[in-house]
Amino acid sequence: MMREQEIKKAIEKSTDGATVTVLKKGRILVTVPAAAAVSTLICLKAVGFEHLSAISCTDWLEQGELELVYHLWSYQDKVHLMLKTRLARENPQTVTAIPVFPHTQTYEREIHEMYGVHFEGNPRLTPFLLEHWEGPPPMRRDFQMRDYVKEKFGVEERIS
Amino acid sequence: MVQQVISMIVLPVIALVIAVFFLGLSRKITARIHRRHGPPLYQPLIDVVKLLTQKENISHGTIFDLGIVLSVAGGLATILFIPAGGLHPLSSSGDFLVVLYLMLLSPLGLALAAGASENPNASIGVSRKFILALGYEVPFLLAALAVMVHFRTTSLVEIVSLQRESLLNWSVFTLPLPALATFLVLPAMLSIRPFDFAGAPQEVASGPLVELGGKYLAFAAIQGALHTYIVLAIFVDLYLGGGANILTFFLKMLAVFFIGVCINGVMPRFRVKQALIYLWKWPAIIAFAGLVIVMWTSR
Amino acid sequence: MDRADIAKTLKSPANWGQKYSLWAVYFCTGCGVIEIPPVITSRWDAERFGVLPMATPRQGNLFLITGYVSLKTMGAIIRTYDQMPDPKYVVGFGSCPVNGGMYWDSYNTIKHLDKYLPVDGWIAGCMPRPEAIFVAVVHLWQMIDKGMATGYQKYKENYEYYERNQREILPHLPKFAGEKTEAVGQTL
Numbered sequence: 001m002m003r004e005q006e007i008k009k010a011i012e013k014s015t016d017g018a019t020v021t022v023l024k025k026g027r028i029l030v031t032v033p034a035a036a037a038v039s040t041l042i043c044l045k046a047v048g049f050e051h052l053s054a055i056s057c058t059d060w061l062e063q064g065e066l067e068l069v070y071h072l073w074s075y076q077d078k079v080h081l082m083l084k085t086r087l088a089r090e091n092p093q094t095v096t097a098i099p100v101f102p103h104t105q106t107y108e109r110e111i112h113e114m115y116g117v118h119f120e121g122n123p124r125l126t127p128f129l130l131e132h133w134e135g136p137p138p139m140r141r142d143f144q145m146r147d148y149v150k151e152k153f154g155v156e157e158r159i160s
Numbered sequence: 161m162v163q164q165v166i167s168m169i170v171l172p173v174i175a176l177v178i179a180v181f182f183l184g185l186s187r188k189i190t191a192r193i194h195r196r197h198g199p200p201l202y203q204p205l206i207d208v209v210k211l212l213t214q215k216e217n218i219s220h221g222t223i224f225d226l227g228i229v230l231s232v233a234g235g236l237a238t239i240l241f242i243p244a245g246g247l248h249p250l251s252s253s254g255d256f257l258v259v260l261y262l263m264l265l266s267p268l269g270l271a272l273a274a275g276a277s278e279n280p281n282a283s284i285g286v287s288r289k290f291i292l293a294l295g296y297e298v299p300f301l302l303a304a305l306a307v308m309v310h311f312r313t314t315s316l317v318e319i320v321s322l323q324r325e326s327l328l329n330w331s332v333f334t335l336p337l338p339a340l341a342t343f344l345v346l347p348a349m350l351s352i353r354p355f356d357f358a359g360a361p362q363e364v365a366s367g368p369l370v371e372l373g374g375k376y377l378a379f380a381a382i383q384g385a386l387h388t389y390i391v392l393a394i395f396v397d398l399y400l401g402g403g404a405n406i407l408t409f410f411l412k413m414l415a416v417f418f419i420g421v422c423i424n425g426v427m428p429r430f431r432v433k434q435a436l437i438y439l440w441k442w443p444a445i446i447a448f449a450g451l452v453i454v455m456w457t458s459r
Numbered sequence: 460m461d462r463a464d465i466a467k468t469l470k471s472p473a474n475w476g477q478k479y480s481l482w483a484v485y486f487c488t489g490c491g492v493i494e495i496p497p498v499i500t501s502r503w504d505a506e507r508f509g510v511l512p513m514a515t516p517r518q519g520n521l522f523l524i525t526g527y528v529s530l531k532t533m534g535a536i537i538r539t540y541d542q543m544p545d546p547k548y549v550v551g552f553g554s555c556p557v558n559g560g561m562y563w564d565s566y567n568t569i570k571h572l573d574k575y576l577p578v579d580g581w582i583a584g585c586m587p588r589p590e591a592i593f594v595a596v597v598h599l600w601q602m603i604d605k606g607m608a609t610g611y612q613k614y615k616e617n618y619e620y621y622e623r624n625q626r627e628i629l630p631h632l633p634k635f636a637g638e639k640t641e642a643v644g645q646t647l
Contacts, residue, residue: 130567131530132631138566146564152628153570187506196504203480206509210476210520216544218517281515361485361514373517373544 001025003077014043028081034094037085041100048074049081055107057115061141064089096121114139168249175239179385180204186421193425208378217374220277227273228379234265235386242393243317245406251317266383274368285367289358291432295439296348302447303338306454307398310335320402330401337450339399344443349391352424355435392416478600484519485512486539489526491553494586503589508596516542527555527568534629540576545611551581574624577610
């Protein structure tokens with residue numbers, strides 16, 4: 001736990017507005033406001049978190065927010081860090097992390113397609129997995145999946 | 161005269177039967193090497209019947225059709241010049257050179273058809289095939305030149321008859337270095353692993369055969385089988401004393417073929433650069449050394 | 460196996476050839492293809508049935524739709540199926556082509572393969588075991604013998620029905636090779 005506490009102090013010193021929690025050995029959670037996400041990524045990369053594993057998105061429907069989670073891994077300390085930011089559900093916008101980690105282009109493309117988040121600066125927010133999609137972003141929790149499926153693919157009557 | 165005409169008709173039939181049998185035998189032996197049962201020996205016959213009875217044959221134009229016809233015709237024409245046991249319908253002095261030229265006719269026909277098939281995989285496969293041919297022609301021709309100089313003839317029938325008297329007269333004992341060089345490039349001439357990158361399913365989607373279906377694929381399979389027969393027949397005629405009759409000829413071809421299938425069953429595939437480096441290095445050196453020795457001793 | 464049945468062979472060599480030489484197009488459409496490598500390798504040898512994997516649709520006459528079919532894959536499957544020469548057989552492999560399977564309420568997978576392609580047989584399971592695949596091959600032999608494996612003819616006769624269903628889920632599917640729609644650049 002010593003190393004995690006040192007990392008926590010280093011992160012708190014180099015950023016402001018970041019809330020750092022050490023969950024257990026090898027797990028750290030950092031929460032920042034949306035505008036500070038990319039600059040915090042730069043600080044974290046300097047502290048030793050050089051590998052971005054993935055970016056995931058959670059839809060907090062009751063609170064009216066989308067939460068972006070950047071999963072980072074530090075090879076030298078073997079610590080997994082989650083960087084969480086919240087965006088508003090209507091017209092979610094944030095800045096791309098491509099200058100920090102170039103491969104975020106694909107994760108942001110997927111989140112743009114599935115949740116509707118716009119990443120300013122990503123040159124390739126084009127259709128990815130869905131084929132000529134015309135509906136709302138499908139991974140949002142207010143997407144009526146059963147109704148959409150019934151309408152698009154039809155319903156087979158039960159033979160009873 | 162009549163005997164010549166009869167053997168001109170009989171020899172291609174015998175060659176086709178042997179060639180298709182070798183196809184089935186290779187699949188069975190490969191399966192047994194892999195410790196599984198494998199298809200029955202007459203499976204290529206079933207495959208050819210299926211391909212010929214397909215209701216739709218997708219063609220890509222006249223050159224596509226003619227290329228396939230040319231490849232099979234070239235293969236059958238080459239067979240007429242290679243003595244097989246007692247059958248040598250069209251043999252004369254210089255027929256070995258004719259065979260060396262005609263051998264290229266059937267791959268050329270297949271390349272024409274592949275070029276007409278408008279598929280980039282086919283073009284890549286054809287270019288790989290020609291690079292392979294460039295690779296194995298160097299040691300093969302050096303060794304063949306050594307054989308021709310040693311026997312002072314360019315006729316395959318004379319080469320066979322000069323090895324006839326006893327076992328020790330076989331070229332594999334009197335000309336060991338050219339025989340070794342040709343044996344080392346035999347997998348490349350047969351297009352079996354490790355040299356089957358021209359028609360690799362995983363890399364180039366079957367190469368030249370990518371757009372062939374139905375009866376075109378049946379003829380391409382027959383052409384492949386005939387090419388195997390031609391290469392094995394040349395090897396047996398040059399280095400293993402031909403055959404007194406068709407049966408001993410067939411048994412010698414079977415022995416060489418068996419070794420080839422065993423090599424094919426256990427080896428992976430070379431890259432193009434690796435294959436070329438291999439073919440131009442030791443086999444070429446050994447063939448050249450053999451040629452120098454032959455020219456020195458036969459002054 | 461009834462390969463040694465000479466009378467049946469002589470009655471219809473075409474059926475004999477089509478049955479014992481089913482070359483499957485090695486297009487791995489979904490996650491179900493994980494069961495195909497065990498089938499074609501040494502332990503459960505499919506070559507003794509005459510079944511070989513082929514790299515190109517021009518050489519294949521059996522199409523195994525393994526696993527779920529997303530909309531993007533459906534376009535590729537239709538194009539591949541159109542390139543195969545007749546006679547060709549389609550076998551739905553796993554429970555996803557049958558009724559959607561595990562992804563029955565997914566917004567991006569088709570639920571009934573039968574509406575878009577003519578299917579000759581189904582193999583139930585998630586995933587079917589190799590033994591089930593061999594039972595299906597033997598069933599397909601019997602169907603070919605009786606002349607019941609006529610999916611390709613049904614496709615040609617009822618092409619308007621299939622094309623209507625295909626365009627319902629894939630509105631930008633180009634017609635036969637050569638026709639360009641304005642949205643051709645968007646698929647993929």
